[in-house]
Amino acid sequence: MRIPIHKQLMWWGVTTAILLLAMWLLGNAILPFILGAGVAYLLDPVADRLERLGLSRVMAVTVITVGVVLVAAGIIVLVVPLMLRQAAALIETAPEMIQQARMFLISRFPQFVSANTDIGTTLTDLGTTMGEQMGTLASQVLSSVGGLISAIAILVIVPVVAFYLLLDWDHMVARVDTLLPREHAPTLRRLSREIDEALSGFVRGQGLVMLILGTWYAFGLMIVGLPFGFLIGVMAALLSFIPYVGVLIGGATAIGVALFSFWGEPLWIGLVVGIFAIGQIVEGNYLQPKIVGQHVGLHPVWLLLALSVFGALFGFVGLVMAVPLAAALGVIARFLTQRYQDSALFTGQALPPDPGQPTLVEIVPRGTVASAIREARIRADMNRAHGRIEMMREELTRKHPETD
Structure with a gap:
């Protein structure tokens, strides 16, 4: 008998709650x-x-x-x-x-x-x-x-x-x-592939972007001679996974330090501004479209929300798990949205019921059924006659055992 969908959702919800509770209680232990x-x-x-x-x-x-x-x-x-x-x-x-x-x-x-x-x-x-x-x-x-x-x-x-x-x-x-549950295995495999594409595309692609930007910012600022240039460049690259945040914070810090260190030397201040401008142009026009792409589905606001929520709930473990959980929740949200748009709740029209099991009809030559019935009756008469003969033989054996 098929398990109702609401009971399946209940069991999966309980399992998810247990996993989240374990992550909350054992965060430091399971972090490695x-x-x-x-x-x-x-x-x-x-x-x-x-x-x-x-x-x-x-x-x-x-x-x-x-x-x-x-x-x-x-x-x-x-x-x-x-x-x-x-x-x-x-x-x-x-x-x-x-x-x-x-x-x-x-x-x-x-x-x-x-x-x-x-x-x-x-x-x-x-x-x-x-x-x-x-x-x-x-x-x-x-x-x-x-x-x-x-x-x-x-x-x-x-x-x-x-x-x-x-x-x-x-x-x-x-x-x-x-x-995987056999009934939902194809759907779960499809969702897993989409989560893997979103997560791997974002993490690996954004990691490569941060490596390129960090190298450019850090060594560029060091060559210019900006104090703390290596630290500022690395921090700006690490924050670049959120669009404009890295360049704003890193650029503001670098320009502030440049004004403090190079006051009266506009050439060096202009070089610091140029380093961040070139980095932002290359990132927006080449690195992000070519390496990360637009198919990952992790919006910056959604990512910030995930970091804030999971960090507040689970601490450092939540920050580590925020990106994969955000990718998974994003894919699941898109899947549920699609199911909602296909449902009667969205369209206002109930789907027709599933057709029942069709009746199979076999076409045979004329007289086939009558011949089969006649043969079945003959076999039945022969079985009855054989049964009577066996009964008579057993009765004679009981009356005259010496003839056996």
């Missing part, structure tokens, strides 16, 4: 495994390509693991210390920059930014607060980042989990496919 699964998902196409080139799965995964470990070690040794030093220096210099901006505004617009006005008071309080609190904040941030980088769970568990999941990824996908 979530990160490992994410790394394996991102690197699976590379492993498949190496297999097509003739390597075994074990050898392909080993080559990928060695390459990722070397790249990660290079980043930790070369990039992270430089960013931490520049971040600390920027935090220490920020109050002086704000004070200089305040003095500039007072000299140019004394009627708006005097010491007695709201703007002047705000700038004074902001500079004082930053001077008092930034040292403590910097030490806390640096210590937390250092603790995160040096955590055994991140450095040991994530690579191990990623290695084994990447090794058995295709088998796991095939096993999950066998566990």
